[in-house]
Amino acid sequence: MKPQSPVHLRVGPAGIGAEWIPGESLFTALRRQGWLVGSACRGEGICGRCGLEVKDPAGGLEPSGDQERRVKVANQVPDEWRLSCLLICPAQLPDTTVIQVHSPAW
Numbered sequence: 001m002k003p004q005s006p007v008h009l010r011v012g013p014a015g016i017g018a019e020w021i022p023g024e025s026l027f028t029a030l031r032r033q034g035w036l037v038g039s040a041c042r043g044e045g046i047c048g049r050c051g052l053e054v055k056d057p058a059g060g061l062e063p064s065g066d067q068e069r070r071v072k073v074a075n076q077v078p079d080e081w082r083l084s085c086l087l088i089c090p091a092q093l094p095d096t097t098v099i100q101v102h103s104p105a106w
């Protein structure tokens, strides 16, 4: 069986390349590669501090679920942002997919 390819990320204002492994949260992927992502709940999906701007031009990512929407509202995270600890890399995305990720803190 062919291993699933990582998804290509462009991170921060300079668009630095990073990889996101299918099944991995965006929070874990970014921290694994040295990016500082806010958190007060260690990626449990409670605090809302891991919110990031995520641009997915191809639209392959799942939309926010109920928990993510609730936590964003409770913590005044912009609705169009994503909670990176709750955003899991899909198993199937086209090889050409490039997702842009940004935080105002970077």
Ligand code: FES
Pocket (backbone or CB within 6 Å): 027, 038, 039, 040, 041, 042, 043, 044, 045, 046, 047, 048, 049, 050, 051, 071, 083, 084, 085, 086
């Ligand atoms: S790290 Fe707390 S909600 Fe994501």
